[in-house]
Amino acid sequence: MSEMNEIKRPYHHGDLKRTIIETALQMLRESEGWQFTLREIARRAEVSHAAPYKHFPDKSALLAELALIGFDQLRADLENSIAPFPDSPIKQLSSASRAYIQFGETNPSHYKLMFSSDAGVKPNQVHLNERAMSTLGVLLDILRRGQIVGAFKKKPVEAQAAACWAQVHGLTLLSIDGLLLKEKVGENAAEAALRTLLEGLQQ
Amino acid sequence: MSEMNEIKRPYHHGDLKRTIIETALQMLRESEGWQFTLREIARRAEVSHAAPYKHFPDKSALLAELALIGFDQLRADLENSIAPFPDSPIKQLSSASRAYIQFGETNPSHYKLMFSSDAGVKPNQVHLNERAMSTLGVLLDILRRGQIVGAFKKKPVEAQAAACWAQVHGLTLLSIDGLLLKEKVGENAAEAALRTLLEGLQQ
DNA sequence: AAAACATAGTTGACAGTGTAAACATATGGC
DNA sequence: GCCATATGTTTACACTGTCAACTATGTTTT
Numbered sequence: 001m002s003e004m005n006e007i008k009r010p011y012h013h014g015d016l017k018r019t020i021i022e023t024a025l026q027m028l029r030e031s032e033g034w035q036f037t038l039r040e041i042a043r044r045a046e047v048s049h050a051a052p053y054k055h056f057p058d059k060s061a062l063l064a065e066l067a068l069i070g071f072d073q074l075r076a077d078l079e080n081s082i083a084p085f086p087d088s089p090i091k092q093l094s095s096a097s098r099a100y101i102q103f104g105e106t107n108p109s110h111y112k113l114m115f116s117s118d119a120g121v122k123p124n125q126v127h128l129n130e131r132a133m134s135t136l137g138v139l140l141d142i143l144r145r146g147q148i149v150g151a152f153k154k155k156p157v158e159a160q161a162a163a164c165w166a167q168v169h170g171l172t173l174l175s176i177d178g179l180l181l182k183e184k185v186g187e188n189a190a191e192a193a194l195r196t197l198l199e200g201l202q203q
Numbered sequence: 204m205s206e207m208n209e210i211k212r213p214y215h216h217g218d219l220k221r222t223i224i225e226t227a228l229q230m231l232r233e234s235e236g237w238q239f240t241l242r243e244i245a246r247r248a249e250v251s252h253a254a255p256y257k258h259f260p261d262k263s264a265l266l267a268e269l270a271l272i273g274f275d276q277l278r279a280d281l282e283n284s285i286a287p288f289p290d291s292p293i294k295q296l297s298s299a300s301r302a303y304i305q306f307g308e309t310n311p312s313h314y315k316l317m318f319s320s321d322a323g324v325k326p327n328q329v330h331l332n333e334r335a336m337s338t339l340g341v342l343l344d345i346l347r348r349g350q351i352v353g354a355f356k357k358k359p360v361e362a363q364a365a366a367c368w369a370q371v372h373g374l375t376l377l378s379i380d381g382l383l384l385k386e387k388v389g390e391n392a393a394e395a396a397l398r399t400l401l402e403g404l405q406q
Numbered sequence: 407a408a409a410a411c412a413t414a415g416t417t418g419a420c421a422g423t424g425t426a427a428a429c430a431t432a433t434g435g436c
Numbered sequence: 437g438c439c440a441t442a443t444g445t446t447t448a449c450a451c452t453g454t455c456a457a458c459t460a461t462g463t464t465t466t
Contacts, residue, residue, distance in 0.1 A: 012432060049445095162388045166377055196363060197400060
């Protein structure tokens with residue numbers, strides 16, 4: 001009688017790993033930080049609380065995977081943002097900066113997680129950093145071509161990249177933490193800050 | 204017999220609150236993040252596991268207090284760093300920047316905690332932000348006097364402050380997370396990045 | 407000084423967590 | 437068809453934050 005109403009889920013979920021990741025991403029969006037529990041994820045996936053351990057050795061492994069996904073998304077966002085301006089490194093730089101900050105503001109927990117080697121994420125930090133570094137690649141390209149075209153000062157691009165990255169990283173985090181208040185820092189602080197940096201880069 | 208060897212600690216610890224804070228600061232130094240447990244703190248203080256609750260309503264309250272202490276220390280460091288250069292805003296700015304980054308590198312977990320509104324710290328966020336903001340005051344003073352003396356461009360100081368803060372905040376965190384690698388970003392990336400920003404500020 | 411109260415400790419309990427081990431079921435290659 | 441393997445489940449453990457009930461000490465009031 002009753003078993004007619006019940007949808008008989010098969011013993012095997014079929015795509016648990018993806019489901020776990022998507023659920024985790026969802027929970028990252030829902031609340032601040034990454035205090036979500038593996039057991040809650042399992043509950044939402046309607047699976048026993050230990051099932052996730054067949055796909056991730058421990059919670060920090062899942063967090064690391066989420067971080068990697070974040071870096072991939074961020075790089076994609078950056079590349080999309082610069083595509084419309086193939087001939088203007090300056091426009092590319094400011095467009096990418098805006099896209100970067102927006103990514104952080106749209107996915108605050110995720111962004112913070114990406115840079116949290118502590119708070120639970122320790123494994124394959126090297127690998128993770130490599131992927132993070134590839135984000136830097138987008139920036140380096142812009143600066144290199146900017147120097148060739150004569151838009152930027154001819155100084156070591158790596159140093160310029162560090163300056164740019166630090167600037168957007170800092171702005172993003174300050175914004176996420178609600179520290180760029182109008183009263184304290186003026187209207188549109190991020191834009192103004194980026195302009196200031198740009199003036200230091202341009203020749 | 205045996206009680207002769209035992210030092211009879213009084214029932215009341217006498218200074219538990221301070222001890223808790225100091226132990227927590229110690230544990231913040233010892234390991235990454237703030238996953239230390241209240242119970243471990245109680246153990247080290249040789250006190251029962253619930254005793255800390257007589258001084259802090261919950262763990263996040265303790266974390267908030269630690270964050271406040273961090274901001275006080277940071278501001279003190281900054282003020283000390285600029286004292287030797289009363290007549291050179293430019294020297295002040297670069298000295299303060301160095302001091303700021305050094306604070307973060309010396310106390311990585313503590314620094315990250317200060318900016319972690321998530322991860323457990325939610326209460327009196329307003330109050331916390333106010334204290335954070337007062338750090339910004341040091342920066343604003345430097346920039347204001349720099350403009351008067353003619354060292355910096357005459358633009359809204361708030362925007363300049365945002366640029367500077369974002370820059371050092373970003374550099375500090377990138378450095379803490381080990382992302383300012385020589386191979387990727389050149390020798391002494393932080394110094395170079397600061398110079399770049401300074402060139403955008405100077406007239 | 408005695409009594410009453412407030413403060414700062416202790417003990418014991420609870421629900422919830424991450425994680426491990428032992429067991430169960432489905433699936434794909436022989 | 438059969439078995440190894442991958443993927444689930446159950447059970448169990450040590451530990452956590454937090455609460456409630458209790459107790460010792462210090463302080464204030466009478």
